[in-house]
Amino acid sequence: MSTPHLTNEPWDEHLIRYGMPFVPRLIAKARGTLIWDSEGREILDFTSGQMCATLGHNHPRIVEAIREACEGALHLFSGMLSPPVVALSQRLAGLLPPRLSKSLFLSTGGEANEAALKLAKLHTGNFEVVGYTGSWHGMTSGAQSVNYVAGRQGYGPMMPGSLALPAPNAYHCPVRHCRDACDGTCLEVGFDMVDAQSTGALAAVIAEPVESSGGVIVPPEGYWQKVKQHCDKRGMLLIFDEAQTAFGRLGRDFAFQHFGVEPDILTLSKTLGGGLPLSATIVSEAMEADCHEKGFMHPTSHVSDPLPAQVALAVLDVLAEERLNARALAMGELLAAGLRYLQDKHEIIGDVRGFGLLQGVELVKDRETRAPDVATGRAITSRCMELGLSMNIVSVGVMASMWRIAPPLTVRSEEIDRGIAILDQAITEVLAEGGRAAAE
Ligand SMILES: Cc1ncc(COP(=O)(O)O)c(C=O)c1O
Numbered sequence: 313m314s315t316p317h318l319t320n321e322p323w324d325e326h327l328i329r330y331g332m333p334f335v336p337r338l339i340a341k342a343r344g345t346l347i348w349d350s351e352g353r354e355i356l357d358f359t360s361g362q363m364c365a366t367l368g369h370n371h372p373r374i375v376e377a378i379r380e381a382c383e384g385a386l387h388l389f390s391g392m393l394s395p396p397v398v399a400l401s402q403r404l405a406g407l408l409p410p411r412l413s414k415s416l417f418l419s420t421g422g423e424a425n426e427a428a429l430k431l432a433k434l435h436t437g438n439f440e441v442v443g444y445t446g447s448w449h450g451m452t453s454g455a456q457s458v459n460y461v462a463g464r465q466g467y468g469p470m471m472p473g474s475l476a477l478p479a480p481n482a483y484h485c486p487v488r489h490c491r492d493a494c495d496g497t498c499l500e501v502g503f504d505m506v507d508a509q510s511t512g513a514l515a516a517v518i519a520e521p522v523e524s525s526g527g528v529i530v531p532p533e534g535y536w537q538k539v540k541q542h543c544d545k546r547g548m549l550l551i552f553d554e555a556q557t558a559f560g561r562l563g564r565d566f567a568f569q570h571f572g573v574e575p576d577i578l579t580l581s582k583t584l585g586g587g588l589p590l591s592a593t594i595v596s597e598a599m600e601a602d603c604h605e606k607g608f609m610h611p612t613s614h615v616s617d618p619l620p621a622q623v624a625l626a627v628l629d630v631l632a633e634e635r636l637n638a639r640a641l642a643m644g645e646l647l648a649a650g651l652r653y654l655q656d657k658h659e660i661i662g663d664v665r666g667f668g669l670l671q672g673v674e675l676v677k678d679r680e681t682r683a684p685d686v687a688t689g690r691a692i693t694s695r696c697m698e699l700g701l702s703m704n705i706v707s708v709g710v711m712a713s714m715w716r717i718a719p720p721l722t723v724r725s726e727e728i729d730r731g732i733a734i735l736d737q738a739i740t741e742v743l744a745e746g747g748r749a750a751a752e
């Protein structure tokens with residue numbers, strides 16, 4: 313295999329910057345929970361790439377599936393179906409409740425949500441869509457209109473009818489009512505606001521069952537049931553965006569199974585392709601028939617492509633064979649225990665929360681006010697990278713300084729121990745160097 317010849321830095325001379333700083337290393341290789349830079353330095357990946365590599369990087373079965381697809385077909389005319397696509401639609405229908413039986417296969421999470429919003433609008437005849445503060449649904453216009461975590465400024469109007477509900481963040485109560493345990497007041501206030509703003513054309517609520525980029529927010533018991541009741545009362549559909557939460561990270565195939573509420577529309581992406589671009593929008597037979605009747609149109613260049621479908625079949629096989637759902641819960645407990653140990657040791661860690669292998673750690677200036685410590689958080693994250701641990705710090709939105717920690721589901725316990733030890737060292741060193749003051 314040949315490595316492309318690279319001229320010296322700056323590497324980004326001919327690249328558009330897209331909203332997150334480039335890591336100051338070139339990554340040449342990735343396997344399992346590890347990545348290596350072009351100088352051969354090993355780095356533990358606690359972000360699963362961009363939350364997609366749940367089986368670990370370059371899992372042999374994914375590599376094999378890509379080879380198989382090369383023997384078959386990679387890409388076809390958008391009106392053509394292939395055996396992997398049909399098999400994947402059948403597999404998903406078998407895993408999901410009977411009502412969610414019709415899939416559309418696209419490439420990215422944003423695209424799947426775009427299709428979901430169009431289907432919801434066509435089916436209900438309405439156009440208002442309610443998202444959650446802190447949510448992230450993609451960069452295409454419709455999806456971006458219901459992103460409330462960041463990136464709204466500077467592009468003119470969002471889609472007409474885009475409304476927001478406050479996320480049930482118990483650590484930073486959005487309506488300044490609760491502290492540490494959400495009693496659901498924010499939901500009632502939120503729907504009052506929605507009703508006040510609505511022009512009478514409510515189509516759907518779109519939500520991540522556990523909001524990830526917005527702060528790893530696990531809603532309180534019974535929360536999604538209440539949302540569903542609010543939706544039903546208003547004739548709205550509930551769309552769950554399970555880009556990050558489906559296929560094992562929370563210990564089940566789908567996060568909604570934990571909460572006992574079935575969405576009307578489900579979108580899958582990131583974890584379905586295990587690192588290859590694949591997404592799905594899934595609805596009931598009745599909704600599909602109604603929307604087809606009404607002229608639903610969403611062909612894209614890569615709709616129903618065989619290559620990613622072949623890979624997704626391998627992802628689903630490996631999830632079952634390696635019992636990764638159970639593994640995610642076990643490894644998640646180990647990770648959470650390590651993080652709580654660090655919280656006991658380091659005052660800067662205000663909160664540790666999460667579900668399975670999706671854990672969030674908030675960095676605060678003091679535990680009483682819970683004001684985010686953005687500068688120290690960034691300094692520790694950089695030190696982690698120097699020490700060989702890749703961490704994602706989310707420093708936008710309300711809580712504004714949080715690590716979202718999500719290693720692949722195949723992570724080994726020694727790797728979790730190593731990650732915790734690096735984190736401990738990085739926090740200790742940065743704080744000893746006068747961390748906050750120096751960084752600020
Ligand atoms: C919950 C959720 N939905 C949708 C998306 C958008 O996916 P994509 O970047 O593949 O368009 C993301 C991306 O981070 C996400 O986290």
